[in-house]
Amino acid sequence: MEKMPRWADLVLIPLINLTLALVVSGLVVLFIGEDPINAMKIMVKGAVGSTYGWGYTLFYATNFVFTGLAVAVAFHARLFNIGGEGQALLGSLGVAVVCLYVPWPHWLVALPFAIIGGAAFGAGWAAIPAYLQAKRGSHIVITTIMFNFIASALLVYLLVNVMKMPGQMSPETARFGEGTFLPKARDMLAVVGIPFARTPLNFAFVVAIVACVLVWLLIWRTRLGFEIRAYGQSETAANYAGISALKITMIAMLISGALAGLMAVNAVMGEAQRLTLDSIQGAGFVGIAVALMGRSHPVGVFLAAILFGALYQGGAELEFDTSVPREMVVVIQALVILFTGALDNMVRRPLEQVFLTRRRKEA
Amino acid sequence: MDALTIIQLLDSTVRSATPLLLACLAGLFSERSGIFDIGLEGKMLAAAFFSAAVAYVSGSAWVGLGAGILSSVVLSLIHGVASINFRGNQLISGVAINFLAAGMTVLIAQDWFAQGGRTPSLEGAARFQPITLPFAEALRDVPVLGPVYAELISGHAILVYIALLAVPLTWWVLFRTRFGLRLRAVGENPESVDTAGISVVRLRYSAVIIAGVLCGIAGAYLSTGLQAGFTKDMSANRGFIALAALIFAKWRPWYALYSCLLFGFLFAIETRFQTIEIAGFILPVQFVQALPYILTVVILAGFVGKAIPPRAGGEPYVKER
Numbered sequence: 065m066e067k068m069p070r071w072a073d074l075v076l077i078p079l080i081n082l083t084l085a086l087v088v089s090g091l092v093v094l095f096i097g098e099d100p101i102n103a104m105k106i107m108v109k110g111a112v113g114s115t116y117g118w119g120y121t122l123f124y125a126t127n128f129v130f131t132g133l134a135v136a137v138a139f140h141a142r143l144f145n146i147g148g149e150g151q152a153l154l155g156s157l158g159v160a161v162v163c164l165y166v167p168w169p170h171w172l173v174a175l176p177f178a179i180i181g182g183a184a185f186g187a188g189w190a191a192i193p194a195y196l197q198a199k200r201g202s203h204i205v206i207t208t209i210m211f212n213f214i215a216s217a218l219l220v221y222l223l224v225n226v227m228k229m230p231g232q233m234s235p236e237t238a239r240f241g242e243g244t245f246l247p248k249a250r251d252m253l254a255v256v257g258i259p260f261a262r263t264p265l266n267f268a269f270v271v272a273i274v275a276c277v278l279v280w281l282l283i284w285r286t287r288l289g290f291e292i293r294a295y296g297q298s299e300t301a302a303n304y305a306g307i308s309a310l311k312i313t314m315i316a317m318l319i320s321g322a323l324a325g326l327m328a329v330n331a332v333m334g335e336a337q338r339l340t341l342d343s344i345q346g347a348g349f350v351g352i353a354v355a356l357m358g359r360s361h362p363v364g365v366f367l368a369a370i371l372f373g374a375l376y377q378g379g380a381e382l383e384f385d386t387s388v389p390r391e392m393v394v395v396i397q398a399l400v401i402l403f404t405g406a407l408d409n410m411v412r413r414p415l416e417q418v419f420l421t422r423r424r425k426e427a
Numbered sequence: 428m429d430a431l432t433i434i435q436l437l438d439s440t441v442r443s444a445t446p447l448l449l450a451c452l453a454g455l456f457s458e459r460s461g462i463f464d465i466g467l468e469g470k471m472l473a474a475a476f477f478s479a480a481v482a483y484v485s486g487s488a489w490v491g492l493g494a495g496i497l498s499s500v501v502l503s504l505i506h507g508v509a510s511i512n513f514r515g516n517q518l519i520s521g522v523a524i525n526f527l528a529a530g531m532t533v534l535i536a537q538d539w540f541a542q543g544g545r546t547p548s549l550e551g552a553a554r555f556q557p558i559t560l561p562f563a564e565a566l567r568d569v570p571v572l573g574p575v576y577a578e579l580i581s582g583h584a585i586l587v588y589i590a591l592l593a594v595p596l597t598w599w600v601l602f603r604t605r606f607g608l609r610l611r612a613v614g615e616n617p618e619s620v621d622t623a624g625i626s627v628v629r630l631r632y633s634a635v636i637i638a639g640v641l642c643g644i645a646g647a648y649l650s651t652g653l654q655a656g657f658t659k660d661m662s663a664n665r666g667f668i669a670l671a672a673l674i675f676a677k678w679r680p681w682y683a684l685y686s687c688l689l690f691g692f693l694f695a696i697e698t699r700f701q702t703i704e705i706a707g708f709i710l711p712v713q714f715v716q717a718l719p720y721i722l723t724v725v726i727l728a729g730f731v732g733k734a735i736p737p738r739a740g741g742e743p744y745v746k747e748r
Contacts, residue, residue: 096538202727210720217717389537394530398523406509406520
């Protein structure tokens with residue numbers, strides 16, 4: 065018998081956890097001498113009060129959908145991929161190589177190849193930790209952390225020494241050709257007559273939605289997805305069922321790395337239109353919070369990504385209007401990870417008790 | 428390269444290795460008791476801020492050190508509550524602690540000092556000043572040993588010597604005391620410890636708190652010894668390098684010293700030289716920066732000896748009924 069109804073597990077607990085995180089964040093705001101209610105108002109208004117706000121919110125959300133899905137897919141196989149940051153960095157390299165060195169005639173032609181480039185580089189970067197975990201038992205959390213640092217050193221080296229535009233001081237590549245520019249939300253919506261502010265929100269948002277659908281199909285509608293979940297539930301049981309640990313670990317991590325790498329389609333191809341050092345900006349880590357919050361389900365990940373997108377955009381506005389620095393967002397993010405991830409049982413256990421006693425009374 | 432350069436390089440190695448060593452020993456206690464700790468970075472950062480902030484206000488580096496240790500232990504306790512009482516995922520808890528420290532330090536620094544997330548510069552007694560060991564100046568002219576004693580061994584802040592003393596102390600506690608035996612046992616096989624009538628919860632909490640104290644000293648050294656004040660994200664991934672050093676040392680105290688000195692040496696090289704040329708090859712400085720991580724992956728992969736973590740690491744203990 066289930067200890068509590070499904071809706072409680074999927075909706076109630078995340079909501080309570082989120083509320084707890086927000087209440088503690090409010091206390092922090094109070095502690096630094098600002099009015100939490102006012103801060104909340106500014107953040108909400110800044111994030112969703114205008115098409116400008118929405119544009120940025122959904123732009124950030126696009127990044128977080130990709131990195132969140134990346135963590136979620138690995139979670140299903142009970143692998144903690146903390147290396148989304150590094151895989152996204154490599155993905156940005158892949159996207160940049162595709163966009164920079166081929167004279168693309170039209171973005172519709174360039175996009176599939178950029179997707180392949182980003183996904184392949186991201187997956188490749190996840191492949192080594194995956195292989196070491198499956199074959200040699202090296203703890204994937206530690207190896208992916210190490211690979212984050214190696215990725216960032218590699219990118220710095222390449223940008224400073226190899227890919228930097230000649231005659232330029234800052235470590236960034238030349239701008240990509242016009243044939244790679246993804247259409248912006250403003251231009252797309254103008255076609256149907258909807259006015260929208262100038263924001264970095266671009267076609268990659270559609271790619272993110274497609275990715276959510278594909279991940280849902282993969283995890284819940286395919287044999288491979290079933291094997292991944294079975295392996296995540298019980299490694300021994302999966303072994304008895306003839307599911308290869310090596311295969312599942314490799315495939316789950318390759319998909320995870322590919323998804324993280326895809327983030328670059330939005331951040332590098334869609335927005336920056338050149339490769340810089342700071343295009344990823346911690347989105348790989350936000351993915352952990354998003355996957356936890358979204359209970360590793362694509363719909364949950366999508367909603368949680370929008371929430372975090374709003375948080376990032378709202379946080380920027382907050383810094384603009386009050387004395388609360390942008391780092392407030394990092395604190396809220398930490399608290400969400402803490403309450404939904406590490407302290408989950410704090411809410412879950414008492415709730416389970418409540419539901420059990422209620423059910424006993426009914427019976 | 429002349430002798431003086433080498434001595435200076437080694438001197439800088441010792442200074443870079445100190446925070447690594449303290450954090451590494453912190454991780455050693457925690458992980459030996461079966462609690463994974465990837466929050467070393469966050470604890471160090473929090474301690475760095477509170478040490479500098481309180482040292483600035485009080486004018487005493489020692490009071491600052493106390494505040495730093497306290498802040499680090501508070502984070503340790505959060506980690507303990509999450510992973511011991513609520514049986515949460517220890518890795519996720521560590522990630523949360525790192526973010527919490529990264530955000531809170533800047534937030535509070537901005538609120539208290541309004542200098543863009545840093546503390547004012549520390550001067551005089553608010554910093555741990557270098558200590559000149561006895562006869563260091565008198566013996567300076569003795570060939571070879573004189574400069575080594577005066578430059579390399581003498582002239583560090585007291586926390587450096589504390590860190591070095593922590594190594595034999597850790598070894599002694601872990602391998603020569605009853606507490607240490609139990610601590611190691613609880614990281615390998617908590618059931619047996621529980622069966623013997625010893626509290627798993629209390630042992631793990633002691634380990635986590637010791638880790639907090641050591642990370643606190645590491646952070647205090649960063650902001651009040653190595654540098655004169657706190658700057659945003661000043662721990663600069665040292666917590667993760669310490670984690671790497673811990674694996675490199677295969678969870679043993681003396682080896683922790685050696686691996687931290689090795690990684691400290693890489694630090695010293697990368698800050699001193701822009702390009703490194705070995706036998707005609709030019710090594711990019713980024714490669715030297717990435718070397719600790721690469722070496723750790725190689726060790727983890729088991730190509731050069733196998734690193735086997737404590738067996739019960741990362742697993743919450745559920746008492747049998």
